[in-house]
Amino acid sequence: MGVTVRSSESGPGIVGRLAPSPTGGLHLGHARSFLIAWLMARGAGGRVILRVEDIDASRVRPGMAELAMLDLRWLGLDWDEGPDVGGPSGPYVQSARLxxxxxxxxxxxxxxxxxxxxxxxxxxxxxxxxxxxxxxxxxxxxxxxxxxxxxxxxxxxxxxxxxxxxxxxxxxxxxxxxxxxxxxxxxxxxxxxxxxxxxxxxxxLAVVVDDAGMGVNQVVRGDDLVSSTPRQLLLYRAFGFEPPQFGHVPLVLGPDGRRLAKRDDAIKLSTLRGLGVDPARLIGTLGRTIGLGEGEPARPSDWVGLFDPASLPAGAPVLDPAAW
Ligand SMILES: [Zn+2]
CATH class of the missing domain: 3.90.800.10 (Glutamyl-tRNA Synthetase; Domain 3)
Structure with a gap:
C-alpha cells in the first residue's frame, strides 16, 4: 500500500506539525495552539511540518490556505516542510493526497x-x-x-x-x-x-494517514480533539503505525466565556494584521498565558528551549479581542 512511515530516514528527532484548516481564517486561539506546538518541536531541536487540512470541501474557502500561511509567518512561526517550501513528504495539502x-x-x-x-x-x-x-x-x-x-x-x-x-x-x-x-x-x-x-x-482517517506518512511523532493541538484521539489510536494500531506523542491544550475563551469562533472577525489574525497590530505584542500576550514572560513584546524564536509543558495552566485562558 502507499502508506509508509518515515522513521529511519527522519531519525529519532521530534517532528511536529501545524495543520490549519482553510475554512475561515485563523484567530487568536489558533495562534496560541500553534505557538505551543511550534515551541514544543523547536524546543526539542525538532522539525516542523505545515500541512493544510482541506478535505472537507464543503467548508473550504478559496485563498484561506495562503492566508493561514501568511498569518503564521506574520506571527514569526516557520516550518521546514510545507506547501510553499516543499519537502520529502509532500504534497502537503490533504486534497492532493486522496x-x-x-x-x-x-x-x-x-x-x-x-x-x-x-x-x-x-x-x-x-x-x-x-x-x-x-x-x-x-x-x-x-x-x-x-x-x-x-x-x-x-x-x-x-x-x-x-x-x-x-x-x-x-x-x-x-x-x-x-x-x-x-x-x-x-x-x-x-x-x-x-x-x-x-x-x-x-x-x-486522513489525519492518521498523513501524520504517520509524514513522520510526525508529536501532535500538539486543541483539546476539542481529545475525544478523537482514542479513535485515531485505534487506526494507528490497525495500520501498525507507531502513534505520536499527543498533547492537547485548552482552547482560548472570549470574555463571554465562550470559545473563540472563526465567525468572530475581531479576533482573526488577518484583521489584527490589517489594523497594524505589532505581532510581537500579540506573541507577548499569548506568551504570558503559557508561562512565558510578563506580556512584553517577543518573537517565538526568543522562547525556543524555554517553554515548559508543566507550566501550561490547565484552565482555558480568556483573551479579550477588544484589548487590541
Ligand atoms: Zn448503518
Missing part, C-alpha cells in the same frame, strides 16, 4: 476492520438510545455491523459510508499536558466513519 487515503481504506477493508453503512443521520438518531449520546452526537448503534467489507458489491446504487469497528476495551495515552487519559471508543462515538458517503476520507 490516493493515500484510498490505499489506507483498502487495507482496512482487506482486514475486515470496516463495513459499509447505509444509515442516514436521521436513522442513527432514531436508533441510538438518547441517554447515551456521545460528545459528538448519538453513538452509532451498530445497525450495519453485521455486514462484511465485501458486501460493498451488493450495495450498488446505494449511498454508504465506511465505518471502522472499534471493538471493546479502553484506549489510553500519556498526554504531554494532561497526563494519562483513558477512554472507551465504543462509548464516545461507537463504530466511526473513516470513508464518507461522498467518497472523501473522514478527518480521523
Amino acid at each position: 490516493d493515500r487515503f484510498e490505499d489506507a481504506l483498502g487495507l482496512l477493508k482487506r482486514q475486515e476492520l470496516v463495513y459499509p453503512c447505509t444509515c442516514t443521520r436521521a436513522e442513527i438518531q432514531r436508533a441510538a438510545s438518547a441517554p447515551h449520546a456521545g460528545e459528538e452526537g448519538p453513538i452509532y448503534p451498530g445497525t450495519c455491523s453485521g455486514r462484511s467489507a465485501r458486501d460493498e458489491s451488493r450495495l450498488r446504487g446505494r449511498r454508504f459510508a465506511w465505518r471502522f469497528r472499534v471493538g471493546t476495551g479502553m484506549v489510553g495515552w500519556d498526554d504531554l499536558f494532561k497526563g494519562p487519559i483513558r477512554s472507551d471508543p465504543a462509548r464516545v462515538a461507537g463504530d466511526f466513519v473513516v470513508g464518507r458517503s461522498d467518497g472523501a476520507p473522514s478527518y480521523q
Whole structure:
C-alpha cells in the first residue's frame, strides 16, 4: 500500500506539525495552539511540518490556505516542510493526497476492520438510545455491523459510508499536558466513519494517514480533539503505525466565556494584521498565558528551549479581542 512511515530516514528527532484548516481564517486561539506546538518541536531541536487540512470541501474557502500561511509567518512561526517550501513528504495539502487515503481504506477493508453503512443521520438518531449520546452526537448503534467489507458489491446504487469497528476495551495515552487519559471508543462515538458517503476520507482517517506518512511523532493541538484521539489510536494500531506523542491544550475563551469562533472577525489574525497590530505584542500576550514572560513584546524564536509543558495552566485562558 502507499502508506509508509518515515522513521529511519527522519531519525529519532521530534517532528511536529501545524495543520490549519482553510475554512475561515485563523484567530487568536489558533495562534496560541500553534505557538505551543511550534515551541514544543523547536524546543526539542525538532522539525516542523505545515500541512493544510482541506478535505472537507464543503467548508473550504478559496485563498484561506495562503492566508493561514501568511498569518503564521506574520506571527514569526516557520516550518521546514510545507506547501510553499516543499519537502520529502509532500504534497502537503490533504486534497492532493486522496490516493493515500484510498490505499489506507483498502487495507482496512482487506482486514475486515470496516463495513459499509447505509444509515442516514436521521436513522442513527432514531436508533441510538438518547441517554447515551456521545460528545459528538448519538453513538452509532451498530445497525450495519453485521455486514462484511465485501458486501460493498451488493450495495450498488446505494449511498454508504465506511465505518471502522472499534471493538471493546479502553484506549489510553500519556498526554504531554494532561497526563494519562483513558477512554472507551465504543462509548464516545461507537463504530466511526473513516470513508464518507461522498467518497472523501473522514478527518480521523486522513489525519492518521498523513501524520504517520509524514513522520510526525508529536501532535500538539486543541483539546476539542481529545475525544478523537482514542479513535485515531485505534487506526494507528490497525495500520501498525507507531502513534505520536499527543498533547492537547485548552482552547482560548472570549470574555463571554465562550470559545473563540472563526465567525468572530475581531479576533482573526488577518484583521489584527490589517489594523497594524505589532505581532510581537500579540506573541507577548499569548506568551504570558503559557508561562512565558510578563506580556512584553517577543518573537517565538526568543522562547525556543524555554517553554515548559508543566507550566501550561490547565484552565482555558480568556483573551479579550477588544484589548487590541
Ligand atoms: Zn448503518
